[in-house]
Amino acid sequence: MKITSHPSKFIIQYLFICLIITSTKSQQSQYKYFNYTESTLGTQDTSPLVADIKTYDDGTILAHIIRNDSTQSSTDCLKIRGMSLEQKLRIRVIHPNVTVKEINPNLNLHPVNYCLLNDDNAEYKINKLNNIVIYLKDAQKNNTRILHNIVNPITIYPLQKPFILVTYVNAANSSDPTTYEEWADVIDWDGNSRSTTLLGVWINSTIQLNKNANFGFIRLTFDQMSLKWEQYLIDNSGNLTLTTYNDSVDHSADPLIAILSTFDNGYLAVFNCTKRNDLLLQNGGPYAIFIPSNKANFKYTGTYIYQIDPNMIINSIYCDTSVIYIICIISVNNNNNNTTHYVEVFLDSSGAVIYTDIIYEHPNVTGLSQQGWKAKTMPFGGYILGLTAYDDNDDNTYHYIYAYDQNNSQILLKSPDHFLTNYFGINTIMNNNTFLLVSPYTIDNTSWSLLTIPLPNLYNDSEYDNVLIEETIPSINANVNSSMTTLNITFNVNVNLSIENITIYKASDNSIRQRVSANMHDFCKLSPDKSTVSITVINSTFNEYGEQYFVTVDNNFVKLEHSDNYPLKGIHNDIWIFKSDNRKIYSDKTTKTIVGSVHLTTDASKKFLLLSKDNQSAYFDTLLNELANKVPIHRSCLSITYNNRYKMKVDQIAILICIDMTNHETERTALEVFSDLNNMIIYKNITTFSFGVTDDLDHDHGFATIKDKWSVHKVQIIVGIVIFIIFWLSSRILSHKLKSKKFEAISSAILGLVLIIPNFKLSIIFIIDYSNDIPEFYWYSPDYSIINKFMYSNLYYL
Numbered sequence: 080m081k082i083t084s085h086p087s088k089f090i091i092q093y094l095f096i097c098l099i100i101t102s103t104k105s106q107q108s109q110y111k112y113f114n115y116t117e118s119t120l121g122t123q124d125t126s127p128l129v130a131d132i133k134t135y136d137d138g139t140i141l142a143h144i145i146r147n148d149s150t151q152s153s154t155d156c157l158k159i160r161g162m163s164l165e166q167k168l169r170i171r172v173i174h175p176n177v178t179v180k181e182i183n184p185n186l187n188l189h190p191v192n193y194c195l196l197n198d199d200n201a202e203y204k205i206n207k208l209n210n211i212v213i214y215l216k217d218a219q220k221n222n223t224r225i226l227h228n229i230v231n232p233i234t235i236y237p238l239q240k241p242f243i244l245v246t247y248v249n250a251a252n253s254s255d256p257t258t259y260e261e262w263a264d265v266i267d268w269d270g271n272s273r274s275t276t277l278l279g280v281w282i283n284s285t286i287q288l289n290k291n292a293n294f295g296f297i298r299l300t301f302d303q304m305s306l307k308w309e310q311y312l313i314d315n316s317g318n319l320t321l322t323t324y325n326d327s328v329d330h331s332a333d334p335l336i337a338i339l340s341t342f343d344n345g346y347l348a349v350f351n352c353t354k355r356n357d358l359l360l361q362n363g364g365p366y367a368i369f370i371p372s373n374k375a376n377f378k379y380t381g382t383y384i385y386q387i388d389p390n391m392i393i394n395s396i397y398c399d400t401s402v403i404y405i406i407c408i409i410s411v412n413n414n415n416n417n418t419t420h421y422v423e424v425f426l427d428s429s430g431a432v433i434y435t436d437i438i439y440e441h442p443n444v445t446g447l448s449q450q451g452w453k454a455k456t457m458p459f460g461g462y463i464l465g466l467t468a469y470d471d472n473d474d475n476t477y478h479y480i481y482a483y484d485q486n487n488s489q490i491l492l493k494s495p496d497h498f499l500t501n502y503f504g505i506n507t508i509m510n511n512n513t514f515l516l517v518s519p520y521t522i523d524n525t526s527w528s529l530l531t532i533p534l535p536n537l538y539n540d541s542e543y544d545n546v547l548i549e550e551t552i553p554s555i556n557a558n559v560n561s562s563m564t565t566l567n568i569t570f571n572v573n574v575n576l577s578i579e580n581i582t583i584y585k586a587s588d589n590s591i592r593q594r595v596s597a598n599m600h601d602f603c604k605l606s607p608d609k610s611t612v613s614i615t616v617i618n619s620t621f622n623e624y625g626e627q628y629f630v631t632v633d634n635n636f637v638k639l640e641h642s643d644n645y646p647l648k649g650i651h652n653d654i655w656i657f658k659s660d661n662r663k664i665y666s667d668k669t670t671k672t673i674v675g676s677v678h679l680t681t682d683a684s685k686k687f688l689l690l691s692k693d694n695q696s697a698y699f700d701t702l703l704n705e706l707a708n709k710v711p712i713h714r715s716c717l718s719i720t721y722n723n724r725y726k727m728k729v730d731q732i733a734i735l736i737c738i739d740m741t742n743h744e745t746e747r748t749a750l751e752v753f754s755d756l757n758n759m760i761i762y763k764n765i766t767t768f769s770f771g772v773t774d775d776l777d778h779d780h781g782f783a784t785i786k787d788k789w790s791v792h793k794v795q796i797i798v799g800i801v802i803f804i805i806f807w808l809s810s811r812i813l814s815h816k817l818k819s820k821k822f823e824a825i826s827s828a829i830l831g832l833v834l835i836i837p838n839f840k841l842s843i844i845f846i847i848d849y850s851n852d853i854p855e856f857y858w859y860s861p862d863y864s865i866i867n868k869f870m871y872s873n874l875y876y877l
Contacts, residue, residue, distance in 0.1 A: 110494045110533070112518060115171070115179050116526040117144070126521040127169075128501055129529065134509050135237045136292070136544075136651035140173040143235050144527060148193075156194035159254060162229070164193040170235060170243065172268055173529075184270040186245065191253045192232045205230050205256060208285050208338070232259070232281075239292035241268040242317050248281050257282050265317040273317025278309075290340040290400070290634055294372050295322070297346050301335060310373055322373050333366065337398045339405070341428045342634040342646040344372040344579075347405065351393050352383070363387060365396055365409060367430035384424050384432050390415045397454040398426075402538070402546055403572075404433060404645060406462065408454035419451065421464075423487060427645055440489055442481045444468065459512045459546050460537030461485055467504030476502050478516055482535050490535045498530055510544045510651065512536060543655065545648050547572055549610075551655060559621045559628065559657045561751070566614040566630065573609040573640040574647065576600075579633035583620055586627035586656070590709075592620045595765050597636050602765065609640055617762050619755035622747070623711070624662040630655040672739045673749045675782045677760065679732040683775035687732055699734070702772045706736075709767045710755050713743055731777065735785065757782040806830065 117127055131143040146165040156163040168188065172180040196205060207230050236244040243266050248259040261281035265273045284300045295312040309324040333350040340346055352366040368381035384407060394410035405426040412419050421438040441452065442464060452464040461484045469476050478500045482490040501519040508514055518528040538546040542555060552567040553559060576597040583592045595602045595614055602615045621628060632649035639645040679687060690698060699719050707714040718737045740749045759766045761781045768774065810826035
């Protein structure tokens with residue numbers, strides 16, 4: 080059956096044609112092996128096996144290492160006729176530079192966690208999407224290899240670096256998996272447990288990470304009556320928090336067969352609907368429901384993405400995001416003639432069908448015990464069909480790979496189409512379009528290995544791991560400095576601004592320098608041809624010398640202009656990297672000290688006045704610490720003079736802060752620090768000043784220099800003094816020559832008036848400026864005091 084929307088299909092094909100350079104790019108013919116020898120195995124009776132692999136966005140790999148242990152009599156494992164493992168948790172972090180970090184966390188797990196369970200056991204049925212298909216000898220059937228669906232109670236997930244989610248089970252009755260509880264530990268790369276959480280019933284649960292690590296993951300559990308989901312977030316300390324949940328979802332009686340995270344940070348759940356109460360879709364089929372991120376009490380709507388005939392059943396379904404749109408590849412079995420065909424369905428992020436097509440050309444591997452073909456999308460376009468199969472002729476397990484373009488035409492690989500693997504056959508596709516497969520090779524039972532296989536690139540080679548991005552300014556590894564005012568991203572498709580963020584980080588500590596949302600139109604501009612996005616950068620962002628920075632662009636920062644604004648992929652961390660200029664050498668003539676003022680907001684001022692003196696002092700210390708950390712600047716360079724701590728300006732607190740770079744001449748100048756501080760306060764909504772005590776600062780005032788009254792009024796004061804001296808000398812000379820008491824009295828009166836008027840004016844200004852000062856924090860004004868004393872002393876001698 081084929082359901083096709085011709086306009087949508089033409090749009091997609093047009094977009095693909097616009098991206099394609101050639102139908103196939105030349106591929107590296109060499110695949111590579113990565114081998115690692117374990118350092119803490121102890122005995123070497125059995126070899127280490129890779130039971131699971133996951134990847135971070137930047138290519139860092141997580142590997143779960145196990146070893147068989149048939150000699151260890153595990154009562155718990157025997158009760159459920161499982162496959163017994165060595166009771167030790169081994170997790171390995173493989174960095175992009177191919178160094179390996181060994182993690183052996185001590186989580187005190189129940190022994191049943193070290194037992195591989197058969198999910199087709201007659202006494203219980205485990206519905207897990209992450210089951211492992213393996214081939215084991217069956218002694219009761221002449222040692223023939225029998226396919227088994229195996230479930231590992233321990234699963235690892237890569238969260239935001241450097242955290243790993245480890246899920247496992249606790250059992251009050253180890254012989255009954257239906258009673259197992261699922262627990263989760265967040266550990267760091269040093270093996271430290273950061274948080275432990277009870278998730279709920281284990282047997283029919285599924286966990287799916289969000290494409291954006293900041294959005295955590297969703298967990299679904301279902302039984303015959305309902306399906307429930309919960310969404311969790313992980314903070315920067317590794318704490319796991321339940322944010323939203325839902326008690327029941329429509330079609331909950333149908334089994335969940337696929338779930339994926341979408342580019343708008345939501346999830347798409349697909350159920351194998353077999354109900355027959357829909358007159359329009361009497362035969363059922365895959366039914367998709369969109370679940371938004373962190374929204375409770377959401378009204379769920381769904382759609383059938385494919386209709387099957389009465390004589391058909393769904394074998395399997397694979398769904399994932401592609402370059403453009405979501406692709407689901409469905410394996411459908413026809414019971415009448417026992418044949419299998421594959422259907423490709425394109426969806427938008429809500430689950431609505433764009434068009435559907437039959438895959439007529441698919442592999443035919445004969446003579447092997449095999450499971451159904453499984454599909455995976457390639458990051459740079461197209462998809463692969465793969466399967467793990469056991470060869471009875473040589474007693475080896477192979478994994479077969481066949482690549483296809485967007486038109487469902489097979490692409491020949493320059494590497495072989497099948498590769499030796501262990502009986503788990505674990506594999507994944509990395510963001511850089513590399514197929515990662517577990518290898519069976521070991522040396523003296525002490526090592527394990529992985530195989531990396533380059534996949535075809537249907538489009539331009541993408542150094543951004545995103546084929547839709549044509550170029551950026553600055554380019555990758557470009558030099559930047561504080562004068563950089565704009566970032567540009569040019570796409571090879573027309574886009575619209577969406578809602579997510581672009582963030583600039585300092586690489587040395589992953590601290591945020593600037594974060595801008597796509598809907599902040601003062602900072603994000605779209606070119607007239609809708610291909611280039613320009614982002615305004617404030618001067619304080621790239622403000623350190625000899626540093627490295629990187630930029631991340633969230634998924635759904637932009638949307639495809641065509642086809643209902645489909646959210647597009649962004650740029651993950653450690654891709655768009657910059658280097659700042661080397662450190663400057665300053666002369667002794669540079670300004671080393673600047674005094675300026677900041678204002679607290681009206682609300683923050685009211686709260687501040689309610690604090691005790693001790694708490695006010697603590698508030699000042701916290702403020703200076705945060706300023707030093709966020710600018711950044713050495714803490715000793717910032718101070719608040721004890722007698723000049725704050726004053727009232729109408730209904731706001733004004734705080735006097737001194738920047739003194741005298742002992743830090745190799746860093747930035749006081750003027751540069753002053754500029755950074757001023758910018759980060761004014762634009763605090765896009766910097767880290769938007770949280771913590773620094774959020775109390777008034778962005779309208781910024782960081783303003785204290786006006787020097789002498790510098791402002793020195794011309795008027797000097798002219799006034801000169802006029803006064805001339806008039807005083809003239810009056811003295813005339814009084815001496817005229818020898819007139821009356822003239823002398825008049826001139827003295829005039830001189831007195833000349834002194835009294837400016838003195839009165841200065842006193843009024845002083846009262847206006849400082850009448851609200853709190854006495855113990857009085858701001859001393861030497862300019863006014865000296866001038867007043869000068870006038871009174873001269874008046875005395877008149």
